[in-house]
Amino acid sequence: xxxxxxxxxxxxxxxxxxxxxxxxxxxxxxxxxxxxxxxxxxxxxxxxxxxxxxxxxxxxxxxxxxxxxxxxxxxxxxxxxxxxxxxxxxxxxxxxxxxxxxxxxxxxxxxxxxxxxxxxxxxxxxxxxxxxxxxxxxxxxxxxxxxxxxxxxxxxxxxxxxxxxxxxxxxxxxxxxxxxxxxxxxxxxxxxxxxxxxxxxxxxxxx
Amino acid sequence: xxxxxxxxxxxxxxxxxxxxxxxxxxxxxxxxxxxxxxxxxxxxxxxxxxxxxxxxxxxxxxxxxxxxxxxxxxxxxxxxxxxxxxxxxxxxxxxxxxxxxxxxxxxxxxxxxxxxxxxxxxxxxxxxxxxxxxxxxxxxxxxxxxxxxxxxxxxxxxxxxxxxxxxxxxxxxxxxxxxxxxxxxxxxxxxxxxxxxxxxxxxxxxx
Numbered sequence: 001x002x003x004x005x006x007x008x009x010x011x012x013x014x015x016x017x018x019x020x021x022x023x024x025x026x027x028x029x030x031x032x033x034x035x036x037x038x039x040x041x042x043x044x045x046x047x048x049x050x051x052x053x054x055x056x057x058x059x060x061x062x063x064x065x066x067x068x069x070x071x072x073x074x075x076x077x078x079x080x081x082x083x084x085x086x087x088x089x090x091x092x093x094x095x096x097x098x099x100x101x102x103x104x105x106x107x108x109x110x111x112x113x114x115x116x117x118x119x120x121x122x123x124x125x126x127x128x129x130x131x132x133x134x135x136x137x138x139x140x141x142x143x144x145x146x147x148x149x150x151x152x153x154x155x156x157x158x159x160x161x162x163x164x165x166x167x168x169x170x171x172x173x174x175x176x177x178x179x180x181x182x183x184x185x186x187x188x189x190x191x192x193x194x195x196x197x198x199x200x201x202x203x204x205x206x207x
Numbered sequence: 208x209x210x211x212x213x214x215x216x217x218x219x220x221x222x223x224x225x226x227x228x229x230x231x232x233x234x235x236x237x238x239x240x241x242x243x244x245x246x247x248x249x250x251x252x253x254x255x256x257x258x259x260x261x262x263x264x265x266x267x268x269x270x271x272x273x274x275x276x277x278x279x280x281x282x283x284x285x286x287x288x289x290x291x292x293x294x295x296x297x298x299x300x301x302x303x304x305x306x307x308x309x310x311x312x313x314x315x316x317x318x319x320x321x322x323x324x325x326x327x328x329x330x331x332x333x334x335x336x337x338x339x340x341x342x343x344x345x346x347x348x349x350x351x352x353x354x355x356x357x358x359x360x361x362x363x364x365x366x367x368x369x370x371x372x373x374x375x376x377x378x379x380x381x382x383x384x385x386x387x388x389x390x391x392x393x394x395x396x397x398x399x400x401x402x403x404x405x406x407x408x409x410x411x412x413x414x
Binding site for chain 2: 129
């Protein structure tokens with residue numbers, strides 16, 4: 001089943017059921033080898049920004065998905081730029097040390113109109129990617145539209161809709177999940193779906 | 208003496224003399240306290256890019272400037288994006304460990320037409336700034352135009368002209384200095400001039 005619009009999503013949510021959706025178009029773009037579904041993997045999703053970076057950790061074994069933890073790395077609006085990057089880098093390293101993830105997933109391929117914003121966002125991504133790469137963790141990148149399509153079934157879903165479906169998939173209460181971490185969990189879920197349901201097809205290449 | 212154009216610069220270079228130029232307009236924009244000129248400081252200049260980051264280290268005591276070392280952090284054009292950032296971050300940390308600089312200076316406030324380029328350049332800057340900030344080194348940022356004005360006397364100087372003047376200031380042979388590191392040394396020189404000749408006036412605030 002594929003959800004095509006908001007009305008369908010609402011009907012689907014009303015049924016209270018959530019099973020991973022396999023984006024059919026991913027099959028045709030598959031370039032990677034099928035992945036052994038019996039392996040347990042811990043996926044570290046990161047929705048990177050300078051002031052507020054959401055993160056989520058999920059375990060995947062076969063078709064089973066389990067939320068491990070999620071949260072937000074916050075920087076004060078008054079904190080100097082270099083302090084924010086330092087804090088981001090240290091926090092990511094601490095999370096790696098604590099949860100030992102096998103794979104990291106970040107947002108990529110999004111559109112940014114302003115060059116200055118792109119530079120700031122790029123800096124936050126740079127600090128995070130460097131910390132992940134130094135720990136030897138393979139990093140995958142998915143466009144926001146593709147993540148929404150994987151989690152909600154259509155690419156125009158709102159932040160709230162993504163949060164609702166992420167909570168249903170992972171059987172966690174939506175009000176107990178920081179809103180900024182739902183996008184990070186959605187990134188991890190998107191990769192998990194490609195690993196499990198799509199058996200490794202459609203996984204974005206490592207960056 | 209202020210050099211206003213290329214012809215003047217060439218005459219000046221022909222004389223074989225190089226003394227620090229004090230950009231007079233900086234005096235009026237001075238916001239920081241005067242700096243004790245007797246202190247010795249090691250300035251770490253970085254001209255950041257993903258594939259080729261130039262760096263230069265200079266020592267400053269009073270009006271005396273001395274080149275310590277310079278070089279380039281190179282990444283293969285085929286190296287994955289995350290590998291480049293990992294290499295940048297590790298190399299910067301190694302240089303800090305080796306030379307123990309007190310101050311870092313990077314390029315900033317430049318114009319970048321393309322959003323994608325801004326994002327990539329931002330990532331390289333993010334990895335470098337995070338490494339510097341983690342080592343507790345204060346970071347200053349100067350626009351390319353201001354650096355050229357401080358080193359060459361006018362803001363439109365070419366890369367070769369900057370390299371020539373940097374070599375003259377620091378009494379090093381221009382052919383022994385990697386071209387990509389001359390901009391990094393120029394950044395360090397620009398900050399050194401504001402520290403010494405301008406006695407701390409005109410120093411850009413820490414980022």
